[in-house]
Amino acid sequence: MKIDILTIFPDFFRGPLDFGIVRRARETGLVEIVIHDLRNFTKDKHRTVDDRPFGGGEGMVLKPEPIFECVDSLGIAAREGRLGREGSDQAQGAGKQSVILLSAQGRRLDQVLASELSGLARMVLICGRYEGVDERISEHLADREISIGDYVLSGGELGAAVIVDTVTRLIPGAVGNAASTRQESFTAAAEVALDTAFAGEGPFGFCSGQVRAPLDSVPSSTCGSGGLLDYPHYTRPAEFRGMAVPEVLVNGNHEQIRRWRRKTALAKTLRNRPDLLEGAALGEEDRKLLAEVKGEGSEFRV
Numbered sequence: 001m002k003i004d005i006l007t008i009f010p011d012f013f014r015g016p017l018d019f020g021i022v023r024r025a026r027e028t029g030l031v032e033i034v035i036h037d038l039r040n041f042t043k044d045k046h047r048t049v050d051d052r053p054f055g056g057g058e059g060m061v062l063k064p065e066p067i068f069e070c071v072d073s074l075g076i077a078a079r080e081g082r083l084g085r086e087g088s089d090q091a092q093g094a095g096k097q098s099v100i101l102l103s104a105q106g107r108r109l110d111q112v113l114a115s116e117l118s119g120l121a122r123m124v125l126i127c128g129r130y131e132g133v134d135e136r137i138s139e140h141l142a143d144r145e146i147s148i149g150d151y152v153l154s155g156g157e158l159g160a161a162v163i164v165d166t167v168t169r170l171i172p173g174a175v176g177n178a179a180s181t182r183q184e185s186f187t188a189a190a191e192v193a194l195d196t197a198f199a200g201e202g203p204f205g206f207c208s209g210q211v212r213a214p215l216d217s218v219p220s221s222t223c224g225s226g227g228l229l230d231y232p233h234y235t236r237p238a239e240f241r242g243m244a245v246p247e248v249l250v251n252g253n254h255e256q257i258r259r260w261r262r263k264t265a266l267a268k269t270l271r272n273r274p275d276l277l278e279g280a281a282l283g284e285e286d287r288k289l290l291a292e293v294k295g296e297g298s299e300f301r302v
């Protein structure tokens, strides 16, 4: 995937994209990230990127010209006739590109959207600053506006780094064990069902073999998240400052471990994000486990 980031602070990205999975993905050529300094697309000697708002009001607004010119230089035409608005068939799917404006007013980023974006061939991320960007960017250039949460940041750069990170790890090959990105918090049931068989033993736990299931089936209490939060993880030492790893994880009974993991995932979701339970694909066993959790109340601590 090719990723272009448009910003007035190109140095901001020295660091955030140079570690771990994103760095490896860049080094192996899975992603190519190019940072574009919007000041290079200005025409005046002061390299002006902002101006006062029409109609008066607070602060400054990023001008449209440098942003349009920068996107033009990438060989991407203005939106009309190129991509439809977010949600259209054209704007999605492998081999496609998307011009994304980072905005507090955009669609909130979640795992479903990240997964959708990971299928793109090219992603252009426009970082706003000051009071925001001239609305013509949203109206005529970007095909999506994305927010990373319901709060206001001083600029789109942090949001761009967040999108790059979460999308990159979903590109096949970026994470060593692809199945692990399907078992994490928020992963939709449909994606868990796509997992091919896997089985692995590690410190304090075992995830039982999981076979490819039909898309419409629910994960029947597997290790996969199925839309829930992830189950708790532990590693060595088995006891640390008087805090012991749950006994079930060291007893080697794979069925008990699987059941415990699903139950703790349900309990943690109920405690921290009960809203997720509404959209989660719960099987028969899940419902029983959830009833157990509710019955045990505070006795069942995660």
Ligand code: SAM
Pocket: 101, 102, 103, 104, 105, 126, 127, 128, 129, 130, 131, 132, 133, 146, 147, 148, 149, 150, 151, 152, 153, 154, 155, 156, 157, 159
């Ligand atoms: N006046 C804008 C509003 O009230 O919605 C806020 C502008 S903000 C100070 C400046 C820039 O930061 C925005 O143009 C956008 O690019 C970025 N930004 C702020 N909050 C964001 C969020 N939650 N997600 C993504 N980008 C955000």
